[in-house]
Amino acid sequence: MADVLANLPKTSPSGPGPGHVDPAHGEGPVRRDFLKLAAGSFAAVGTVVMAWPFIHSMNPSQDVLALASTEVDLTPIAEGQAVTVMWRGKPVFVRRRTPQEIQEARSVPVSELRDPATDQSRVKAGKEQWLVVLGVCTHLGCVPLGQKPTDARGDYGGWFCPCHGSHYDTAGRIRRGPAPTNLAIPDYSFTSDTRIRVG
Amino acid sequence: MPVISMIQLEYGSFPTPRNFNYFWNFGALAMVTLAIMIATGVILSMQYTANTHLAFDSVERIMRDVNYGWLLRYAHSNGASMFFIVTYIHMWRTLYYGSYKSPRELLWMLGVVLFILMMATAFMGYVLPWGQMSFWGATVITNLFSALPLIGEHIVTWLWGGFSVDNPTLNRFFSLHFLLPFLIVGVTFLHVVALHITGSNNPLGIEPKTKKDTIPFHPYYTVKDSVGIVVYFIVFAILVFFMPNYLGHPDNYIPANPLVTPAHIVPEWYFLPFYAILRAVPDKLGGVALMGGALVILFFLPWLDGSPVRSMRFRPIAKWLFLLWTVNFFVLGWVGGKPAEQPYILIAQIGTAYYFAYFLVLLPLLAKFEKPLPLPESIASAVLKRRGGGPLPAGATAKPMEKA
Numbered sequence: 001m002a003d004v005l006a007n008l009p010k011t012s013p014s015g016p017g018p019g020h021v022d023p024a025h026g027e028g029p030v031r032r033d034f035l036k037l038a039a040g041s042f043a044a045v046g047t048v049v050m051a052w053p054f055i056h057s058m059n060p061s062q063d064v065l066a067l068a069s070t071e072v073d074l075t076p077i078a079e080g081q082a083v084t085v086m087w088r089g090k091p092v093f094v095r096r097r098t099p100q101e102i103q104e105a106r107s108v109p110v111s112e113l114r115d116p117a118t119d120q121s122r123v124k125a126g127k128e129q130w131l132v133v134l135g136v137c138t139h140l141g142c143v144p145l146g147q148k149p150t151d152a153r154g155d156y157g158g159w160f161c162p163c164h165g166s167h168y169d170t171a172g173r174i175r176r177g178p179a180p181t182n183l184a185i186p187d188y189s190f191t192s193d194t195r196i197r198v199g
Numbered sequence: 200m201p202v203i204s205m206i207q208l209e210y211g212s213f214p215t216p217r218n219f220n221y222f223w224n225f226g227a228l229a230m231v232t233l234a235i236m237i238a239t240g241v242i243l244s245m246q247y248t249a250n251t252h253l254a255f256d257s258v259e260r261i262m263r264d265v266n267y268g269w270l271l272r273y274a275h276s277n278g279a280s281m282f283f284i285v286t287y288i289h290m291w292r293t294l295y296y297g298s299y300k301s302p303r304e305l306l307w308m309l310g311v312v313l314f315i316l317m318m319a320t321a322f323m324g325y326v327l328p329w330g331q332m333s334f335w336g337a338t339v340i341t342n343l344f345s346a347l348p349l350i351g352e353h354i355v356t357w358l359w360g361g362f363s364v365d366n367p368t369l370n371r372f373f374s375l376h377f378l379l380p381f382l383i384v385g386v387t388f389l390h391v392v393a394l395h396i397t398g399s400n401n402p403l404g405i406e407p408k409t410k411k412d413t414i415p416f417h418p419y420y421t422v423k424d425s426v427g428i429v430v431y432f433i434v435f436a437i438l439v440f441f442m443p444n445y446l447g448h449p450d451n452y453i454p455a456n457p458l459v460t461p462a463h464i465v466p467e468w469y470f471l472p473f474y475a476i477l478r479a480v481p482d483k484l485g486g487v488a489l490m491g492g493a494l495v496i497l498f499f500l501p502w503l504d505g506s507p508v509r510s511m512r513f514r515p516i517a518k519w520l521f522l523l524w525t526v527n528f529f530v531l532g533w534v535g536g537k538p539a540e541q542p543y544i545l546i547a548q549i550g551t552a553y554y555f556a557y558f559l560v561l562l563p564l565l566a567k568f569e570k571p572l573p574l575p576e577s578i579a580s581a582v583l584k585r586r587g588g589g590p591l592p593a594g595a596t597a598k599p600m601e602k603a
Contacts, residue, residue, distance in 0.1 A: 165539030
């Protein structure tokens with residue numbers, strides 16, 4: 001505003017005639033404001049553009065993104081046993097469930113669950129024995145106990161997270177504790193009857 | 200550049216209330232600790248390797264092969280504990296004597312910023328040895344951000360630099376653990392500037408009125424601080440030389456294993472009260488919000504506590520509720536170290552409720568309904584009378600000056 005006032009004497013001193021708009025009087029301040037806005041936005045965009053490489057450099061790099069898939073041989077896994085494999089730096093649980101465990105998982109009314117999902121939706125059709133889940137508690141990322149036969153498997157016979165006490169059932173569904181969702185199911189497929197490929 | 204005269208003005212002749220007790224040592228002790236942490240940290244970084252394959256072994260090499268490496272490492276790790284001990288006492292002093300109240304709000308808020316920076320720095324430093332507790336602590340704390348709706352997962356991936364806590368995470372935590380202490384130095388400078396603008400509070404919570412109420416900082420408080428520093432070094436030395444691992448967790452002597460979470464994972468002791476608040480809530484976002492809220496609420500404390508009386512010495516009800524809050528803070532710390540099962544969860548929930556109720560309900564209500572005890576006329580009259588210093592000149596007490 002100070003510039004606007006300061007500029008006034010420089011504009012045409014003669015009063016405009018009737019019906020005539022003095023271009024300098026009308027445009028001068030507007031043009032100066034426009035220049036200020038343009039310079040300001042240019043600086044703002046420049047700052048953001050320069051900040052982005054700094055921020056984005058902390059996102060996963062190319063070598064981290066180049067992820068291999070993991071193959072798992074299922075033959076050595078006996079009924080009621082489980083193995084843990086590493087995928088993307090995280091454990092994947094592969095469990096061969098007993099008929100009783102499958103029965104338990106199926107008998108739960110879906111409406112009772114915090115994150116409703118049927119047991120069928122958590123396994124591949126015809127392979128109900130095999131439960132493949134990401135072994136990462138959906139609360140804050142610990143590895144739940146339950147893979148070793150000596151582990152405490154929680155009140156629902158699946159997994160128990162020691163960090164904050166989340167209990168998962170035999171379909172890896174969250175039943176009690178602070179975790180918000182069921183154990184995630186990674187993208188996997190059966191390459192033969194006894195092999196799966198994760199990723 | 201008037202450096203000498205500035206030091207003379209701010210630390211030599213600086214007028215300081217004459218009635219400080221030993222609780223006023225802890226600011227100086229925190230500064231001493233910060234200096235120790237930076238000195239040992241810079242030297243340790245000359246021997247440490249921030250790589251997942253080498254980090255654990257490089258720390259063991261510091262312990263065994265580097266000259267005095269064991270001393271530097273134990274001084275640094277126990278120094279972190281000492282830093283939190285003196286800071287917690289420093290903050291307790293502030294809460295008890297109302298040092299956060301007008302006109303010291305900015306001083307207090309800068310202090311809360313320092314506390315949060317300290318927690319972030321200590322967290323990232325604890326990750327560096329790459330033991331089991333390092334790894335799983337890092338996993339759990341970074342996962343806190345995944346509770347945020349929509350952007351949470353992206354933030355976690357960005358913090359990790361991948362899909363799990365791994366080498367990129369260790370690398371960046373090393374870099375940030377080196378950087379943040381210097382931010383702490385900067386904010387500490389602002390903290391001291393803010394203090395020297397308002398002047399110090401004192402155990403009576405009344406402002407100095409006449410020259411009789413204050414004494415120059417040097418030599419009276421430099422010597423008093425020195426006594427505190429000697430006692431502090433005795434405690435520090437006992438920790439470092441006789442019980443260097445007492446405050447640590449033995450599981451951090453197991454190299455990090457991404458496939459196995461230790462059965463009893465707990466953070467460092469100084470995080471336990473806040474960890475208990477996190478676990479008290481049976482909901483992910485709720486727990487993270489309350490834990491963050493437990494820190495954020497401190498910023499608003501000067502406006503939640505509307506009572507014009509600063510020192511709890513003259514607040515007959517607030518005093519006891521605050522001491523109960525103190526006990527409650529210890530209880531939260533205790534349950535934070537216990538397994539997440541009953542009755543600990545219930546105790547944590549009650550403790551969390553009282554933590555927030557004190558700030559949000561009790562302090563605002565007390566400001567309205569509590570009748571404070573009569574305040575002394577001046578610092579000098581209260582202190583000298585008690586010490587049998589004889590009557591003061593009439594003019595000094597009869598009409599205290601407004602400005603001095």
